[in-house]
Amino acid sequence: MKVIGKPDFLNLYYKQFKPYLRGIDISKWNNLNLYLLTPEEMPNTSLNSTRPHFQPPNTIRIPIVNIEGIDTKVVFDSNIHLIAHEIGHFIHTTYLPNEKIDDPLWGKWANLTGNKLDFTWKTTNFGGSRHLYPHVPSFEDFANNFKDWLLGKCVYMEKFFMSLWKQNAKINEEQLNIFKDILNNTGEDGKIKLFEILSKYNPRAIIYLK
Numbered sequence: 001m002k003v004i005g006k007p008d009f010l011n012l013y014y015k016q017f018k019p020y021l022r023g024i025d026i027s028k029w030n031n032l033n034l035y036l037l038t039p040e041e042m043p044n045t046s047l048n049s050t051r052p053h054f055q056p057p058n059t060i061r062i063p064i065v066n067i068e069g070i071d072t073k074v075v076f077d078s079n080i081h082l083i084a085h086e087i088g089h090f091i092h093t094t095y096l097p098n099e100k101i102d103d104p105l106w107g108k109w110a111n112l113t114g115n116k117l118d119f120t121w122k123t124t125n126f127g128g129s130r131h132l133y134p135h136v137p138s139f140e141d142f143a144n145n146f147k148d149w150l151l152g153k154c155v156y157m158e159k160f161f162m163s164l165w166k167q168n169a170k171i172n173e174e175q176l177n178i179f180k181d182i183l184n185n186t187g188e189d190g191k192i193k194l195f196e197i198l199s200k201y202n203p204r205a206i207i208y209l210k
């Protein structure tokens with residue numbers, strides 16, 4: 001995975017997004033290019049090209065919109081879930097076959113998440129000045145689920161996602177409960193020690209404790 005953008009965007013990425021990737025072997029996402037761009041730098045080639053998007057097979061472009069009077073840290077924070085979602089599109093495009101309703105991997109994902117598979121194109125009208133938004137429901141559900149997992153909101157998906165790029169799950173629900181118990185019941189010293197040990201042996205687990 002390569003991240004491309006001006007130095008202040010890269011700094012924000014390393015401080016605010018990179019921590020979510022702790023414990024993930026992102027060298028396995030070896031040909032992914034993530035571009036963090038100013039709105040002016042976004043391509044103007046199609047209806048969707050100026051908004052955050054994944055362009056198959058391996059390009060993500062995120063416009064970082066600077067708003068006067070708002071701290072760039074806050075601005076970047078609002079993009080974290082968008083970056084995670086677009087990486088989700090890269091993941092299903094790379095590791096799951098496109099639009100195969102009877103594929104075992106898609107079936108497994110649907111079972112784990114309770115989602116229904118739907119690979120038909122839908123068009124959503126957001127109204128007002130916004131143009132119609134074409135999408136495939138299962139691709140969007142997958143990208144949202146991946147985002148939730150990456151940001152530490154569903155430990156039960158750890159095994160499934162990590163296995164796609166042949167990594168073992170770093171933590172399961174049982175271990176998470178033990179760590180939460182230590183976090184809540186061993187005082188300040190216990191907390192410090194827990195994070196020390198996790199940083200060394202299982203940095204991915206920290207995502208779920210924050």
Ligand SMILES: [Zn+2]
Nearest residue numbers: 085089140143
């Ligand atoms: Zn999407």
